[in-house]
Amino acid sequence: MKFLRRTLVGIFLLGITLALLAMAGNTVRGAVQARMNEEPRSFPQRERVFAVNVVTLEPQTISPEVTVFGEIESGRTVEVRSAVGGTILETAPELVEGGVVSADQLLVKIDPATAMTQLDRLEVDLQDAQAELRDAERSLTLAQDELAAAQQQGELRGQALLRAQDLLDRGVGTAAAVESAELAVAAAEATVLSRRQSLASAEARKDLANTRLSRTQISLAEAQRDLDETEIYALFDGVLADVSAANGGRLSPNERFATLLDPSELEVAFRVSTSQYAQLLNDEGRLIDALIEVELDVSGLNQTASGTIIRESAAVADGQTGRLLFAKLDDTTGLRPGDFVTVKINRPELNGVALVPSSAVGTDNTVLVVNEENRLELAETRVLHRQGDDVLIPVGALAGRDIVAERSPLVGAGIGVRPIRPGQGIEEPEPPQMVALDAERRAKLLAFVENSRMPDPVKTRLVAQLEQDEVPSDVVERIEGRMGS
Structure with a gap:
């Protein structure tokens, strides 16, 4: 009986389970069919809008600027050289690096002994040449007188020959007398020819004497110039650079011992691209006299100067591009040759x-x-x-x-x-709200901050804020939130 009872209970429970499964399956089937029979839902689509920064176009008159880099150069630079060699006897106190000199100021004096000796020797040679010229002139005068005397004697011999022939024709004279007269005429002509040769020699001697005198005078002038060039003077007001001369030193001929720069006539050389160069040309294809501004940054204290473009390079160097332009500066205060500067070129207004x-x-x-x-x-x-x-x-x-x-x-x-738009949406931050703390609350907050593991700089800043009469409310709320109160 017990077995039958248990079997019936099991069959009953199995039937209930199958009935529940059938109901669940029917419910699921009905839900799926209802879902499939429903119309699909449609969600409204929203267009995506992008936030963009905008600028408003307002017509203006603007002078375009071209920014390039350049180098300051001196418009007048002279290498100071010694034309003659020798030992330096004297130098100007300003003959140092950066020394300021004035025009016609004595810079260097070289030992003039050698030049003076050469000058004295040539003065003696000049005296010899002058004496030789005088002697040649006297010889020429004598040769002219001798020629005149020989010609006069020849004329007399010719007259004697004519008389002898006349007497022979009248039968009074003899042939021997005529022959003697003819021999005398021939001898007189030979004498005249000899005197002419002597005159030519005298004239040649005078020409040689004149040539020697001229050469001696030229050499004397060179010696005098060499003597004058033992003293070297400044050509203009300027500043000295690359100085290498000193008292007791020795200079070789044509040796450069300094460079003289004119600081009042400075130029700036800068290179622009080909497109930038094309924008600086007028309708005729010539470079315009554009204004420029030069700026030298000296530890935050800028040195500025203005100028005008005056010329361009004749050719493009190997390995270079664009054009090299030169501008003359008006005010050069604080600028020196070799400075690397920023150049701003002002183009015509647009x-x-x-x-x-x-x-x-x-x-x-x-x-x-x-x-x-x-x-x-x-x-x-x-x-x-x-x-x-x-x-x-x-x-x-x-x-x-x-x-x-x-x-x-x-x-x-x-x-x-x-x-x-520019400036839109930028709001000034609101000042923080301040609260006053009582002594007990302030002590709790200070104790928590000092016993916390915060970095020392943060602790110092928070303690300084909490010790004030009023403390920002957000600081108090943040600390109390960590305390758990």
Whole structure:
């Protein structure tokens, strides 16, 4: 009986379980069918709006600037050299590095003994040449007199020959007398020829004497110049550099011992690119007299000067690009040759342009304009000048319109945006709320801070705040939150 009872109970429980499983399956089936028969739900789609920084295009008159680097050079530089060699006897006190000298000031005096000896020797040679010239002139005068006497004697011999022939023709004279007269005439002609040769020799001697005198005078002038060049003077007011001469030293001929610079006539040499150079040309292709500003950064104290471009290099050096330009400086206070400076070139003014960030202009020379519906539109433009991180573009029909200042791949034509203008959305931080602490509360807070594991600088700052009459409320709340109260 017990076995039968247990069997019936098991069958009963199995039937109940199967009935529950059937009900559960029917419920699941009904839910699935109801879900499948329902219409799909649709969720509203929201357009994504990007926040972009914008700038407003306002037509302005701007003078573009080109910033390059250059080097200060002296417009008048002279190498001081010694024309003659010798020992230095005397130097000017200003003959030092950086010494300031005036025009015609004696810089160096070289031992003149050798030059004076040469000058004295040539003066003696000059006297010899002058004496030789006088002797040649006297010989020439005597040769001329001898020639005149020989010619006169020849004329007398000729007259005697004519008389002898006349007597022979009349039968009074003899042939022997005629022959003697003819021999005398021939002898007189030979004498005249000899005197002519003597005259030519005297004239040649005088010419040689004149040549010798001229050469001696030239040598004497050179000796005098060498003597004068033993004293070297400054050509103009300036400053000395690269000085290597001193008392007792020795200079060789044509040796450079200093460089004289004119600090009042300084130039700046700077190199610009070919495109920048093209922007400095006028309609005739000539370089304009553009104004420049030179700046030398000296430990935060800037030295500035202004000037004008005056010329350009004749050719491009090997391995270089662009053009080398030179500008004359007006005020050179504080500047020295060799200074490395920043040069700002002021181009002619441009009307109706705007200065915008270079990131606002795409590679295809377009900008993104915000329309009335806060959507972006493409507009064409062109870059007139690049100035650092900004560019100059013509405003034209875009006057008063907003353009995207910083383009990115996420924004493009037709996209909705939320414009953020300069200064918009920047709020001043509110001052912290202050609370007054009673003695017990202040003591608890100080004890917690001093016994905590905070770094020492943080502890010092918090203790200093808690010791004040009023303490920021956020500081108190943060400490009490750590205390667990």
